[in-house]
Amino acid sequence: MAFDQITTIFLAVLFLTIGTFIIKKVGIFQRFCIPAPVVGGLLFALIVTIFKSIGFEITLDTSLQSLFMITFFTTVGLGASFKLVKLGGKLLIIYWLACGFLALMQNVIGVGLASLLGIEPLIGMMAGAVSMEGGHGAAAAFGQTLEELGFEGAMTVGAAAATLGLVAGGLVGGPAAKHLISKYDLKPSKEEMEVSSLDTDHEQVTTQTFFTQVLIITFCMTVGSYLGKWFSELTDFVLPGYVGAMFVAVIVRNILDKIKPGAINMKTVSIIGDITLGIFLSMALMSIKLWEITDLALPLLIIVLVQVIFIVLLAMFVLFRLLGKNYDAAVMISGFLGHGLGATPNAMANMHAIVGRFGPSQKAFLVVPIVGAFLIDVFGIPIIITTINLFK
Numbered sequence: 001m002a003f004d005q006i007t008t009i010f011l012a013v014l015f016l017t018i019g020t021f022i023i024k025k026v027g028i029f030q031r032f033c034i035p036a037p038v039v040g041g042l043l044f045a046l047i048v049t050i051f052k053s054i055g056f057e058i059t060l061d062t063s064l065q066s067l068f069m070i071t072f073f074t075t076v077g078l079g080a081s082f083k084l085v086k087l088g089g090k091l092l093i094i095y096w097l098a099c100g101f102l103a104l105m106q107n108v109i110g111v112g113l114a115s116l117l118g119i120e121p122l123i124g125m126m127a128g129a130v131s132m133e134g135g136h137g138a139a140a141a142f143g144q145t146l147e148e149l150g151f152e153g154a155m156t157v158g159a160a161a162a163t164l165g166l167v168a169g170g171l172v173g174g175p176a177a178k179h180l181i182s183k184y185d186l187k188p189s190k191e192e193m194e195v196s197s198l199d200t201d202h203e204q205v206t207t208q209t210f211f212t213q214v215l216i217i218t219f220c221m222t223v224g225s226y227l228g229k230w231f232s233e234l235t236d237f238v239l240p241g242y243v244g245a246m247f248v249a250v251i252v253r254n255i256l257d258k259i260k261p262g263a264i265n266m267k268t269v270s271i272i273g274d275i276t277l278g279i280f281l282s283m284a285l286m287s288i289k290l291w292e293i294t295d296l297a298l299p300l301l302i303i304v305l306v307q308v309i310f311i312v313l314l315a316m317f318v319l320f321r322l323l324g325k326n327y328d329a330a331v332m333i334s335g336f337l338g339h340g341l342g343a344t345p346n347a348m349a350n351m352h353a354i355v356g357r358f359g360p361s362q363k364a365f366l367v368v369p370i371v372g373a374f375l376i377d378v379f380g381i382p383i384i385i386t387t388i389n390l391f392k
Contacts, residue, residue, distance in 0.1 A: 001058050008060045015040035016282040035349040037278050038170035041285025049290040062287055068280035069345060073242035074220045075273030076365050077249025078264055096371045098319050100379030102340055103129040107387045109306055117299035121391045122146055126154050127303040131161035133380050135343040149392055161304055163288050168308045169342030173350030176316055177334035181358055186327040188359035205268050213268040224248040281349045311340045331361040335368035344372040
C-alpha cells in the first residue's frame with residue numbers, strides 16, 4: 001500500500017502525538033530525554049516491519065520532508081541573536097576538530113574490526129564514518145562506488161549500518177546529556193536565561209504576527225536556497241539547502257534587531273520550529289527499514305556496537321571537558337551523539353529534548369548544525385576517500 005503526501009503527513013503527526021503520549025506515560029523515556037519523534041517514528045517503523053513480514057508492504061511519500069527540515073533550521077537561525085552568541089570562536093573549532101577525529105577513528109574501528117572478523121576491510125568501512133557521521137546519503141553514494149569496484153553488498157551494508165546508527169543516535173544522546181547535567185548540577189547561564197526570556201515574554205501570537213513570521217521564514221528559505229545553489233556551482237562543493245537558509249536567517253535576525261527591534265516574534269517562531277522539527281524527524285524515522293537491520297551479519301553488528309560505545313566514551317569523557325564542562329557543553333554532547341551516529345536533524349531533536357526540560361543553549365544550537373551539516377565534510381570526505389584508496 002502506497003500512502004500519498006497528505007496521508008504521510010497525517011501519519012507523521014499522528015505518531016508524533018502518540019510518541020508524546022507514550023513519553024508522558026512511560027517515565028523512563030521522559031527521565032532520559034528521549035525525543036517524542038524518535039519514539040513515535042520507530043513505533044511506526046516497527047509496525048511497517050511486522051506488516052512486511054506477513055507480505056503486506058507499506059510505502060510513504062516523504063517528498064515534503066525536506067521542506068519541514070529547511071523550515072526548522074531557518075527558525076534556529078532566527079533565534080540566533082548576537083546578544084546571546086558570538087558566532088564561531090573556540091567552541092566551534094574544538095567541536096569541528098572533534099568531529100574530524102571521530103571520522104578518522106570510526107574508519108579505524110570499521111576497517112580494523114572487519115580485518116579481525118574476517119570480512120573485507122572496505123565492507124567494514126561502510127560501518128565507519130560513511131554510515132555513522134555520513135548517514136544514509138553518504139552510505140548510498142560511497143556504497144555505489146564500492147560496488148562499482150567489485151565489493152558486492154556494500155550499499156546494503158552501509159544503509160543497514162546507517163539505520164542502526166540513526167536509531168542509536170536518537171536513543172543515547174538525551175540520556176548522556178541528562179547524566180552530565182545531573183551529575184555536575186549544570187544550568188543555563190543567567191545571561192542566556194534573561195535574554196531568552198526577553199525574546200518571548202509578553203509576546204502574543206496573533207494571525208498578523210504569525211503571517212509576518214511566515215513571511216520572514218520563507219524569505220530566508222528562498223534566499224538561502226539560491227545562495228546554496230550559487231555556492232555549489234561556484235565551488236563544486238554541495239552546501240545543504242538548510243545550511244544556507246540558517247545562515248541567511250542569522251543575518252536577517254540581527255539586521256532586524258538593529259532597524260526594527262521586536263520584528264521577530266520568537267514565541268511564534270518557536271512554535272513553527274517545534275512543529276516542523278517534530279513532523280520532519282517523525283517522518284524520517286517512520287521511513288526507516290528495520291528489516292535491513294535484521295539481515296545484518298554478526299560481524300557488522302559488533303562493529304556498530306563498538307562505534308556506539310566509542311563515541312559515547314569520547315563525548316562524555318573527552319569532548320565534554322574540552323567544550324568547557326558546562327551546560328552548553330552538555331547540550332552539545334547530545335547533538336554530537338545524534339549526528340555522529342546518525343544525522344544532523346537527529347542531533348537537533350536530542351538538543352531540543354534537553355533544552356525543553358533544562359533551559360536554552362543558543363551556543364549549542366548554532367555550533368552543532370554548522371559543523372554537523374557542513375563543516376564536518378571537510379574532514380569526513382577526504383578520510384573516507386583516502387581509506388578507499390588504501391584498501392581497494
